[in-house]
Amino acid sequence: MADDLPAQLRRLGVGASEAAVYAHMLKVQPATAAELASALGWRREDLEAAVGELTRLGLVSGAMAGDGVLKPAEPSIALECLAHARSAELLQARIAATNAYGGYRRTVHPQPTEDLVEVLTGADIVERIHQVEGSVESEVLRFDSPPYHTDGQPNEEEVRSLAGGVVYRVVYSRSAVQNADYYACNIKPCIAAGEQARVLPTVPVKLTVFDRRVAFVSMSFVEAEINDSMLVVYPSSLLSALIGLFETSWRAAFPMHLGTREPPAVSPLRRQILELLATGLTDDSIAxxxxxxxxxxxxxxxxxxxxAGAVTRFQLALHASREGWI
Known part of the structure; x- marks a missing residue:
């Protein structure tokens, strides 16, 4: 990692010469400007220019006058300032690029709705899904039902995001849970990784909301056969309505997982049986x-x-709910 330090410093905006000098100073005893220039094979004036900039950044301490001894300074505060400055520059670049693209879209598609909704088709769909999910920062809300643009493969990006502290709340349709392969390779691993999962007989729309700033709306089975496309919804009243729809459905949905809490009266397997039974699955599907x-x-x-002292499954469900089994 020490050999890579100059490259890492350049990422923070430190010049190539300054990064090379600072990395060298960390490997040797405090030295004078003349000694540093000789060790690096630089001209004295080039070394002094680099050290002057490092001093301005707060990475070097010591007097240049009279060949005073120079030494690297503790970098925490200086590097934090550089990181903030770099973040501000990246934000400005992002805003500039976004505004430029917005201008392009308004030129090509002058309709006002183009700034609110984008239509993706074909290979662009999977590419955008991976791009946005890979950059999520805090929260994902999802209605999960087939068909799947990613062919129902394991969602490794979600597992990584969960490990990084991102909150996932997912409402599954019964058809998603009934798919044994999808349940085994996707649903169970995500729940085990920390996903908060609930289930409904059907979900109102195929939807994923990332950080409450962009939403993907996909087509149902019937629609996908006619038009394989996906809508990307940007901040707007429509996005707010979609988030509200999710929250309403989330409150009505039945939990599939309750974290690490294990009700003492019911084993984990029996709790799973009760949870799946409440989704309306058949006994064969549950087994x-x-x-x-x-x-x-x-x-x-x-x-x-x-x-439970229950005669019917309805009575069993009521007792399980009242006793906190599920």
């Missing part, structure tokens, strides 16, 4: 998803009903 036999499932349901 397949959990990797158990239909007979084993029936035995667990009988014991749950006996513990």
């Amino acid at each position: 397949q998803l959990l990797g158990i036999s239909r007979r084993t499932l029936s035995r667990h349901l009988e014991q749950l009903s006996y513990s």
Whole structure:
């Protein structure tokens, strides 16, 4: 990492000459300007120019006059100032590029809605999905239902984002949970990584909202057969309405996962059975998803009903909810 220091300093806006001098000073004892110039094979005036800039940045201390001894300064404050300055420059560049693209879109598509909604088709869809999900910072809201532009493959980007502190709240449709392969390779790993998951018989729309600043709206099965496209919705009243729709559905949805809390009266397997049972799945589907036999499932349901004193599954669901089993 020490050999890479000059390159890292340049990322913060330190010049190439200054970065080389500072990296060298960290490897040797405090030295005079003449000694540093000789060690680096530089002209004295070039060395003094670089040291002067490093002194201005707060990375070098010591007097130049009379060949005074120079030494590297503790860099925390100086590097923090450089990082803030660099962030401000990057923000200005981002704003400039965004404004320039906005001007281009208004020229090509003069309709006012073009600044609010973008239509993607074909290969652009998957590319944009990976691009935006890979840069998410704090929160993702999602209605999950087939079909999938990514073919229902494991969502490694979500797992990495969850590990980095990003909050995922996902409402699955029953059709998504019923897909055994998708449940095993996508849903279960994401829940295990910390995703907050709930389920509804159906979701109102295929939707993903990133950091409440951009939303992807995809087509349903029927629509996808006619027009394979995706809408990108930018900050607007439409985006606010989509977020409101998600929050309403989230409150109505049934939880599939309750974090690490394990109700003492019910084993983890039986809690999973109750959660999946509440989604409306058939017994065969539940057994397949959990990797158990239909007979084993029936035995667990009988014991749950006996513990709850329930005759029907509706009574079992009421008791499980009241007792905090799910």
